[in-house]
Amino acid sequence: MKFGVISFPGSCDDVDAQLACARVADVVALWHADHDLQGVDAVVIPGGFSYGDYLRAGAIARFAPIMTEVIEFAHAGGHVIGICNGFQVCCEAGLLPGALLTNTSLRFVCRQVSLEVVNYDTPFTRSLEPGRPLSIPVKHTTGRYYAPEAQLDRLEADGQVVLRYRAGENPNGSLRDIAGVTNEGRNVFGLMPHPEHAVDPLTGSTDGLGLFASLSDSLGALVRGGR
């Protein structure tokens, strides 16, 4: 099982994402200007400020050369995790529903949040301990999840809402406290919190590692099963 982590100009969490992936599987670095996913089993689009967040966060990165391959990969069922800026890129690319708007507070927030796992029946959450909240940090200015009301109803009914900020924890005004969603196919997952910053007891929590381990377990089983 091999992860690939994309670096765009302005990415800043790509190395942490590589280190997190390396704890559970193999990992390679992918470059925004290439047209090559190097045969990875899953793509991580990391946090940061790709292309300076010019125009709208993720709006320019969405057209980076490597995104052609990422979008094809995702449409073919390949697994993609978009973290923070990566979540914004996935929404701009149409890989995930909704959009991320400026925090209601207009402030950059950087703190640990407590998350409820809403759906364990995804490759990203399957190995997590049911009922146990996750403590993972957020750090962003543009994290207010938005989708039209009817779409939010559908996302909830279809189990596409995967993570929610627990009561009183919503740091950005996200509608319905949504912190992470998947696409209909359950193969693309976007979240504002940073699981790659919660993989070592040194920084207070290892809850983020479970999300990477879960995907590695899910895909490892597929690989061993002779996909």
Added chain:
Amino acid sequence: MATRAAPPTSIHVVKARVLVRPKVGILDPQGAAAERALGALGFDGVSEVRIGRLIELEVTDPATLPEMCERLLANPLIEDYEVVLGAS
């Protein structure tokens, strides 16, 4: 004496402005903050302040502007756009 080729016709450039606004019904905290600040400065009777984006550009084919807006300059899920041609 050889006839000269006609000089290339100069490419006609049109100035345009694209106004991008948060869609009605979407909370605009920047607008709300500016509205409160105006109130604090003593400007009474100010309401519905909304903050968007102005993009000025020159194009040779204005017919392509709506596609530019749909694909890049605006996010149609959260923003409305308006194209104003011939702006000075």
